[in-house]
Amino acid sequence: xxxxxxxxxxxxxxxxxxxxxxxxxxxxxxxxxxxxxxxxxxxxxxxxxxxxxxxxxxxxxxxxxxxxxxxxxxxxxxxxxxxxxxxxxxxxxxxxxxxxxxxxxxxxxxxxxxxxxxxxxxxxxxxxxxxxxxxxxxxxxxxxxxxxxxxxxxxxxxxxxxxxxx
Numbered sequence: 391x392x393x394x395x396x397x398x399x400x401x402x403x404x405x406x407x408x409x410x411x412x413x414x415x416x417x418x419x420x421x422x423x424x425x426x427x428x429x430x431x432x433x434x435x436x437x438x439x440x441x442x443x444x445x446x447x448x449x450x451x452x453x454x455x456x457x458x459x460x461x462x463x464x465x466x467x468x469x470x471x472x473x474x475x476x477x478x479x480x481x482x483x484x485x486x487x488x489x490x491x492x493x494x495x496x497x498x499x500x501x502x503x504x505x506x507x508x509x510x511x512x513x514x515x516x517x518x519x520x521x522x523x524x525x526x527x528x529x530x531x532x533x534x535x536x537x538x539x540x541x542x543x544x545x546x547x548x549x550x551x552x553x554x555x556x
Contacts, residue, residue, distance in 0.1 A: 428453040448481025481505040509536035525554030
């Protein structure tokens with residue numbers, strides 16, 4: 391896209407992420423379907439050794455399980471899902487910073503932080519879709535535990551939508 395980082399992070403910042411995932415789809419009967427997916431990723435950031443930031447290779451994960459009743463877009467449709475949004479599972483980042491002067495010369499120190507957050511977010515969501523007039527109405531309610539992968543943070547979401555094709 392033409393962007394590039396320079397300065398404290400180096401002149402040729404690059405990263406590579408390799409994704410691998412698996413999904414399953416099981417029709418339990420004529421109206422119930424169970425689906426699931428899981429993704430693992432290995433990320434690697436390439437920074438110049440003279441820069442102030444270092445990032446370890448790291449593993450990321452995401453997964454979702456859904457139970458659906460009906461067929462989306464046809465009659466009434468409902469979905470119950472539980473998921474974990476994308477989360478770093480391993481790795482550390484190190485920042486080298488100017489800590490002061492010693493004998494008139496710059497003194498540098500390092501701070502190291504884990505890339506994996508302390509919490510693990512889980513979201514439980516219920517979505518319902520039904521015909522209304524010439525379109526379809528949708529309502530979704532969701533609750534997240536450890537929202538943003540922050541321990542103890544909770545979040546509620548309610549969404550409404552109306553879809554119409556002409």
